[in-house]
Amino acid sequence: MRGKMIPYHIPYMPKQEVVLDAATLAAAKQYDAATLFDGIPLYRNMASRMLLTHSAAAALEMMAMMADIQPGDEIILPAFTYVATANAFARQGAVLRFADIEMETLNIDPLSVEALMTERTRAIIPIHYGGIAADLERLQKLQSEHCLLLEDAAHTLGATYSGQALGSFGDMSCISFHESKNITSAGNGGALIVKAAQNMREAEEILYQGTDREAFMRGEILRYHWQRLGSAFEMGLAAKAFLKAAIGDMEVVTEHRRELWWRYHHALMPLLKREHLKLAVCPDIAETNGHIFYICLNTVETREALITYLFSKGIEARTHYEPLHLSRFGIGVSGKKLVLPNTEMVGRTLLRLPIYAEMTDCLQDEVIDALFEFFKR
Numbered sequence: 001m002r003g004k005m006i007p008y009h010i011p012y013m014p015k016q017e018v019v020l021d022a023a024t025l026a027a028a029k030q031y032d033a034a035t036l037f038d039g040i041p042l043y044r045n046m047a048s049r050m051l052l053t054h055s056a057a058a059a060l061e062m063m064a065m066m067a068d069i070q071p072g073d074e075i076i077l078p079a080f081t082y083v084a085t086a087n088a089f090a091r092q093g094a095v096l097r098f099a100d101i102e103m104e105t106l107n108i109d110p111l112s113v114e115a116l117m118t119e120r121t122r123a124i125i126p127i128h129y130g131g132i133a134a135d136l137e138r139l140q141k142l143q144s145e146h147c148l149l150l151e152d153a154a155h156t157l158g159a160t161y162s163g164q165a166l167g168s169f170g171d172m173s174c175i176s177f178h179e180s181k182n183i184t185s186a187g188n189g190g191a192l193i194v195k196a197a198q199n200m201r202e203a204e205e206i207l208y209q210g211t212d213r214e215a216f217m218r219g220e221i222l223r224y225h226w227q228r229l230g231s232a233f234e235m236g237l238a239a240k241a242f243l244k245a246a247i248g249d250m251e252v253v254t255e256h257r258r259e260l261w262w263r264y265h266h267a268l269m270p271l272l273k274r275e276h277l278k279l280a281v282c283p284d285i286a287e288t289n290g291h292i293f294y295i296c297l298n299t300v301e302t303r304e305a306l307i308t309y310l311f312s313k314g315i316e317a318r319t320h321y322e323p324l325h326l327s328r329f330g331i332g333v334s335g336k337k338l339v340l341p342n343t344e345m346v347g348r349t350l351l352r353l354p355i356y357a358e359m360t361d362c363l364q365d366e367v368i369d370a371l372f373e374f375f376k377r
Contacts, residue, residue: 006363008316010356011179012253014245018186020238028237028244033191036240036247042158042165049194051207052235052243056154056190059174060088062206062233063150063192066172066199067123069094076116077125077152078108079325080343085125085152086324090333094122098325100340104281106294106350107134109342113142127152130292131182132282133161136169148172154190157182158254159289167193177243182257182291182357183250186242189235206230253357257290260355260364264293267368276375293355294320295371300348306374307351313370316354323347 018024033050037043043050053059069075071093077085079098086096099112106129113124124142126134128151143149151173156166167173177189194203204214210230215221235243271277278296282288297303303319310317324330325338326347353367 004314006315006354006366007356008318008352008354009180010358011184012182012246012249012357014242014249016245016248018242018245020241024241025237028240031240031244036244040247040250042160046165046168046193049197049200051192051194051200051203052240053174053190053192053207053233054235054239055084055188056152056174056176056178057084057088058231058233059190059192060084060152061091061231062203063172063174064088064092064094065206065229066194066202067148067150069122072120073122074116074118074120075123075125076108076113076121078127078343079323079330079338079340080106080129080321080346081127081152081324082154082321083324084154085127086330086333089123089125095120096330096334097121098330098334098338098340098343100342101129101346102135103278103342103346105129105132105134105283106280106346107132108139110135110138110142112340113139117142117147121147123148123150125150125152127154128156128159128166130280130294131155131159131166131289132280133159133166133286135283136161137285140169143171153193154178155181155289155291157289157291158250159291160287162285168195171195177239182253182289183246184242185235185239185246187239189239189243202228207233254289256357257355258288259290260359261288261290261293263361263364264353264355264368268295268371271371271375274375290355292320292352294350294352296346296349297351298349303349303351306371309374310367310370313366315367315370318352320350320352321347 034047037047069092075089075094076097097116102109108126149170151170153167153173154176159166173193175191177185205227210228211224213224216224323343
């Protein structure tokens with residue numbers, strides 16, 4: 001008999017042991033995104049345009065700075081996202097325009113985006129919820145020289161759209177290596193991806209306190225100087241060392257989590273057909289990385305009862321984002337109280353089920369069986 005809880009998540013520990021001694025930290029000084037990602041086929045073409053940051057939030061802040069967002073500029077983003085997406089742009093003085101989401105994927109609805117666009121719109125920021133791609137084909141049609149497409153691809157390591165890595169479609173994007181993600185840099189961590197190679201110099205300077213330190217380190221200049229506003233956005237040495245060990249396992253971890261995701265999906269189809277719950281739809285053009293597996297219940301009362309029931313069975317399940325447009329601060333930065341029906345419904349009814357790299361079929365079967373037992377009562 002199982003004696004422990006089935007947790008919602010267990011941070012991934014790389015197969016290669018990481019010893020944080022002086023030699024390891026000295027070696028990590030040489031690690032950059034190209035070093036870590038050039039050997040992964042999905043990211044090979046992007047590796048030279050990636051910068052490692054101390055968090056995905058840091059990468060978002062760099063994106064807002066590089067996009068030259070000014071007070072009064074309008075940014076369109078989903079209200080169903082983590083607050084870091086909003087903070088980075090609100091800090092620059094942007095007016096946030098919250099869009100509704102599509103129920104099938106919980107990603108930003110292009111029709112809602114289009115209805116919000118004005119001559120002051122400077123960026124559209126989709127997230128790819130749970131590692132399933134937003135409708136990039138339609139969103140790219142709304143992109144222009146004056147309206148950037150900026151991907152918050154925090155959930156997406158290993159996920160694709162039309163065979164390409166998510167994070168490679170926008171003018172800029174970010175990826176997260178937070179401990180909650182499929183692969184971690186031992187706590188916090190992230191990466192900025194810049195589509196245009198000519199913008200890398202600016203990105204490097206912002207990364208290192210606004211200085212041209214990276215050019216100095218490459219021997220391109222004799223001394224480095226303050227060139228622009230920036231901050232200490234770079235990833236720490238210990239995080240780089242841990243990430244280097246973990247990233248080598250990315251493809252195996254992604255494949256296993258993808259298998260778990262689809263195993264849940266197939267097993268729970270009878271409950272969908274009986275209208276007890278709703279499941280995510282992964283479009284044919286996309287491939288999930290199995291980051292999040294969620295269900296949406298019919299009512300908030302059913303969700304709360306299910307959380308309690310699963311806990312009684314030794315299973316941890318979690319809700320997720322509280323819609324930003326309903327928060328006190330969200331109302332303030334957007335200028336008014338909005339009604340976003342899909343976002344609000346999902347905020348009340350979504351429940352995330354356990355999924356992690358060490359999860360076995362037997363443990364997953366316990367979760368599946370508990371769900372069927374709950375709906376039989």
